[in-house]
Amino acid sequence: MIRMTQRFLAASAVLLVATFATLAYADGRNYTDGPVVNATAIKTTDGHFDDYMQWLATTWKKQQEAAKKAGIITKYQVLTAQPQGPNDPDIYLVVEYKNWAAFDGLGGKLDAVSTQIEGSVEKANQSEADRAKIRTLLSSETMQVAELK
DSSP states (O other), X not given: OHHHHHHHHXXXXXXXXXXXXXXXXXXXXXXXXXXXXXXXXXXXXXXXXXXXXXXXXXXXXXXXXXXXXXXXXXXXXXXXXOOSSTTSOSEEEEEEESSGGGGTTHHHHHHHHHHHHHSSHXXXXXXXXXXXXXXXXXXXXXXXXXXXX
C-alpha cells in the first residue's frame, strides 16, 4: 500500500510540473514582454565631461526623480563608456518605462516635470540649447526587454 501511494504521489508530482510548464508556455512564446527602455548615446565635447556629469548629477537627476515619483518612469541610469573611436559616445543615459502605454501623452507629462524642475518649458528648452555646447546627442533607441521564462 505504501509503495502504491509513493507511485501515485510521484506521478501526481510529474503531472503537476507538466501542467505548470504547459501553462507557462501556453501563448507559444518562451518570453514575456518586459519594460521598455530608452538608451541615449552622448558624446561630450573635449574637456567638458565633468561639466556634463555635473548637469546630470543635479538637474537631470532631479527631473528623473520627479518623473519616477510621478510614475512616468520606473528606473534611470547613467553609464560611462570607453569610446573606441572619435565619434563614439562616452555616456549613455538609460531610462526605463513600465511598458509602451507609458508613452501615451508622454510629452505633456515630461513638460510638467520640466516646468516643476526648471520653472518653465521655455527655460528647459534654453537649458537644452546651452547643453549643446558641451555635448552631442549621437543617437537614441527605444527597446523592449524580453524576459525569458
